[in-house]
């Protein structure tokens with residue numbers, strides 16, 4: 526008896542100690558929470574943030590589903606039967622979609638949800654802002670996992686506030702450049718072989734040039750020809766002049782340069798046809814023409830019409846751009862078109878061109894029409910995310926393609942850095958005679974000395 530009593534008292538004493546230790550650990554964590562979060566975000570997330578969030582999700586799931594209209598009431602007959610059998614007991618609660626285990630992810634958590642009969646993923650997409658507010662997290666994204674299941678992904682804080690620069694070693698291949706980070710923590714890669722043509726929109730100071738800097742800095746190191754069309758007098762793209770194979774700085778030059786590019790593309794088509802291949806990548810490596818990336822800064826400058834003869838020029842540029850976009854991908858000509866404001870009011874060709882530019886990047890925009898133009902036809906639900914980008918988030922953009930959309934932020938590559946890279950790799954600038962002789966690109970005076978040397982070299986050979 527005495528032994529048992531002492532064992533009991535020893536047991537209760539030890540469980541008391543466990544309780545005290547647990548309470549002090551939790552209160553210690555709560556008190557130290559803000560400091561822990563600031564200095565050791567991963568430790569904070571594992572010890573405190575994630576368990577708290579799991580409890581919050583579990584606690585709010587049923588009322589949240591009911592509040593968002595995602596709970597389905599039981600059959601009326603069942604309610605009547607339960608009323609009769611239960612003798613006045615409350616009717617059964619409505620069914621809510623079944624939720625899987627909450628799992629931690631980098632900077633947040635995710636789980637799967639099984640849809641109830643009659644529900645579609647879009648119902649949950651609409652409820653995402655309510656979920657974010659309820660769980661006090663930065664954002665919630667809902668995507669289809671497989672038929673009948675959606676994946677709910679929550680980011681606790683904005684991962685793009687200070688994006689971690691992913692390891693770039695070995696990441697860049699021909700026509701593939703890592704330009705930033707996606708909010709999932711993955712690299713933001715522009716791969717022109719996968720998505721050959723891009724439309725980049727954004728208001729002034731939204732980060733367009735920084736993204737182009739990152740792209741040019743990546744492409745400059747590769748065996749590709751870069752061609753610039755900058756009708757604002759070359760103010761933006763002339764920085765990269767040593768690495769450009771041609772640069773048009775006004776619309777008259779742009780018309781000639783684009784015409785030359787179309788002719789070059791048609792020549793490549795004949796070469797491919799003669800070799801019985803469907804694209805330039807099917808040609809033997811030593812016969813394959815150099816890939817050409819055409820960067821257009823400020824699309825509106827190409828389309829604006831102030832007088833009658835400008836109308837013809839605008840139409841010519843528009844037709845040439847559309848032809849390049851239609852033919853170029855298979856023939857090694859790629860388009861990156863940037864603009865502050867892109868709308869169908871710029872001209873009839875804009876919507877047709879937009880349809881060919883499958884890659885879209887929408888920074889902060891000044892008018893909803895531009896965001897609509899960039900994202901509306903591919904991912905209407907991305908519009909809200911694009912319009913929520915603030916001026917303080919320069920460089921942040923919504924990326925969209927036929928596969929879906931993501932938020933991302935470009936690496937901060939300054940103009941000076943891009944200029945330095947362009948000068949460093951000027952020796953890689955391919956000489957494309959069709960473009961130089963077109964006159965629309967660089968005149969002999971404009972051709973950087975490096976290219977003149979190459980030209981001389983080739984002529985004397």
Ligand SMILES: Nc1ncnc2c1ncn2[C@@H]1O[C@H](COP(=O)(O)OP(=O)(O)OP(=O)(O)O)[C@@H](O)[C@H]1O
Pocket residue numbers: 727728729730731732733734735736865919920921934935936937
């Ligand atoms: N990815 C980024 N990360 C941090 N800051 C950025 C980023 N992108 C842009 N910024 C900041 O925003 C400023 C404006 O960016 P940028 O010149 O690229 O804008 P823009 O859209 O090209 O403007 P404009 O149309 O007037 O030329 C930059 O000087 C830089 O300070």
